[in-house]
Amino acid sequence: MTIIGAPIALAGLLVWLTLTLATFVFSAYYIGRLLFRGNQPPVVKALFGGVILIVALHIPWLNIAVWAAMVFFGLGAQLLEIHNRKPWRRDRPESAITPPPPFAASTTVEGHAVTQA
Incomplete structure (x- = not known):
């Protein structure tokens, strides 16, 4: 063992x-994304969020709540990102997954097969 x-x-x-x-x-980027809703680069969002986190982590008693929220939200965001990037997961539209109905008429339009129900 x-x-x-x-x-x-x-x-x-x-x-x-x-x-x-x-x-x-992850938490710094999220805070920066909440502050800047425009087209700023992700690095700028993360830097401003990081500055806010650093300031909040230096305030006595508040730093415990900020650290706990940062860890919970950051770990959750990371685990969701890992879950979304599974190699066996395929992001396909619903129409690509479901087969066409039986006895559907199929025609060809400009080289593409078109199925009509």
Whole structure:
């Protein structure tokens, strides 16, 4: 159990630590996106959000709530992004997934097959 469990626990700890440290960037970008609704570059949004987070993290007692919100929202955003980028997930329109109805008339218009129900 120690030979297998210790490396798995260490790998899990490193993944959790990396994701937790990256929550600052995700949270800073989100705050910047809330402030700037225009066409500013993402770096500008993240920088302004980061400045706001740094200032909020230096205020006593408020820093605990800001840190907790930053970790929860940042981890949630990261996990949603990881979930959306699964390699086996295909973003196809609904019409591409459902087959045409049976006994549908099919014609060709300018080289494209057109199915009529």
